[in-house]
Each structure stands twice: as C-alpha cells, then as structure tokens.
Amino acid sequence: MTPLAVIFDFDDTLVYTNVFYDRLRQVLFDEMERLGLSFREQWPEYLNQADMANIARAGHLVPWAFPKGMRETGEYFARLSGVELPPGAADRFEEIGWSLYDMPTPLMEGAEELLKGLQGKLPLYLLTVGDPKYQRPRVERSGLTRFFDEIRIVREKSVQVFRDFVQEKELPPEKTWMVGNSIRSDVNPARLAGLNVAFLNVSAWSYDRVEPVADYHTIHHLLELRELIGL
Numbered sequence: 001m002t003p004l005a006v007i008f009d010f011d012d013t014l015v016y017t018n019v020f021y022d023r024l025r026q027v028l029f030d031e032m033e034r035l036g037l038s039f040r041e042q043w044p045e046y047l048n049q050a051d052m053a054n055i056a057r058a059g060h061l062v063p064w065a066f067p068k069g070m071r072e073t074g075e076y077f078a079r080l081s082g083v084e085l086p087p088g089a090a091d092r093f094e095e096i097g098w099s100l101y102d103m104p105t106p107l108m109e110g111a112e113e114l115l116k117g118l119q120g121k122l123p124l125y126l127l128t129v130g131d132p133k134y135q136r137p138r139v140e141r142s143g144l145t146r147f148f149d150e151i152r153i154v155r156e157k158s159v160q161v162f163r164d165f166v167q168e169k170e171l172p173p174e175k176t177w178m179v180g181n182s183i184r185s186d187v188n189p190a191r192l193a194g195l196n197v198a199f200l201n202v203s204a205w206s207y208d209r210v211e212p213v214a215d216y217h218t219i220h221h222l223l224e225l226r227e228l229i230g231l
Contacts, residue, residue: 003229005171009180010128013200015105015142027096028070038081047073060156063131067097101134105142110222115147126151157185162193182208187216
C-alpha cells in the first residue's frame with residue numbers, strides 16, 4: 001500500500017539512544033565500586049526498577065526519572081553495604097544520569113539514506129516523546145530536522161495523540177505509517193488509532209516490552225521500510 005504520509009519515532013529508531021544509557025549505568029557502577037559498595041550483581045536490576053518506578057510515579061516519561069534512579073541506586077546500596085557516602089557523592093550519581101541529555105545523537109544505520117529517499121515523495125513527520133527543553137536540542141543535534149514537514153514533541157504517545165495528529169493533518173489512518181521501536185509507545189497506540197506500523201526490531205528496555213494489541217509489520221533495518229511501503 002503506497003502511503004500518504006510516514007510518522008517516525010526518534011530515539012532508537014533514527015538515532016542510537018539506549019547505548020548511552022548503558023554507558024552511563026557503567027559509569028555509575030564503576031563509581032559505586034570505587035566507593036566500596038557491595039551487592040554489585042543486584043545493581044542493574046535495582047536501577048532498572050527505580051527508573052520505571054519514577055516513570056510510574058510521574059505517570060509518563062519524564063527527564064528526571066533516570067537521574068533520580070541513579071541517585072536512589074547509589075544511596076540504597078550504600079545503606080545496604082554500611083558505607084557512608086562522602087559529601088557530594090549522591091549528587092554525583094544524579095549528575096551522571098543528567099549527562100545523558102548532553103550525549104551525541106549518532107544516526108541509526110540507514111536513517112539519513114532513508115529520509116533522503118522519501119523526502120519530497122510524501123510528508124514526513126517526527127513524533128517523539130520527551131520534555132522539549134531536553135528533547136528539542138537532541139533532535140537538532142541529529143541533523144535530521146531538514147527532512148521533516150513537522151517535528152512534534154509530546155509528553156506521551158497515546159491513542160488519542162495519534163488520532164488527533166492524523167485528523168489535524170487530514171491524513172487517512174489507513175494510508176499513514178508509524179515507524180518506531182517501541183511496542184508500548186509506537187505499535188500499540190498507533191495500531192489502536194488505525195495506522196499501519198513498521199516496528200523496528202532493535203534492542204529495547206523493559207519499559208517498552210509489553211504485549212502487542214494488534215498485528216504489525218516488523219523490519220530489522222530502516223532501509224527495509226522502502227520495500228514495505230512500496231517507495
């Protein structure tokens with residue numbers, strides 16, 4: 001089916017993101033080890049749960065969830081280990097998390113080639129979750145803004161967000177494609193809103209791993225999208 005428009009996700013769809021979370025987790029864990037904290041085998045899962053608990057507490061993805069989870073992880077295992085943290089250590093844990101938003105935004109393989117090939121053939125939109133204060137600079141650093149007819153940063157991707165978007169742009173849902181790597185944020189709400197979905201099957205974190213609510217198409221490389229949509 002030749003599409004009328006394509007909507008793209010940003011993080012871990014067009015640019016690598018999870019790799020930087022992994023790097024910063026390792027920075028935190030190295031710092032905790034240097035301070036003599038114990039129970040290292042438990043650190044990754046505790047941090048993951050703390051991160052998701054902060055998101056659940058806020059009700060949506062928030063920029064402070066990961067940095068706060070980093071602080072909470074360091075403080076918890078310091079108490080568990082009977083180690084008194086030196087002044088400023090907890091702040092340092094959190095600062096490591098906040099540095100995520102200053103990280104580079106390297107392009108996923110095939111991202112620029114795909115967008116160049118689609119540009120001018122149909123409208124291209126970027127729909128990404130985040131706080132504009134942090135997400136807008138990251139999108140701009142990617143160098144991809146020139147390809148999109150519109151870039152929209154939303155608090156969450158809900159069914160209503162997709163319905164409102166296609167209605168505003170006068171796009172028939174059945175001729176509109178969503179491309180993203182998250183079952184939770186891309187596949188499920190877009191499919192429930194009647195859009196076609198190309199799920200980019202790359203690594204995802206626990207938050208994204210939910211059961212799909214409807215069928216969807218799977219791609220393993222961005223350039224596979226061209227054949228899928230017939231362009």
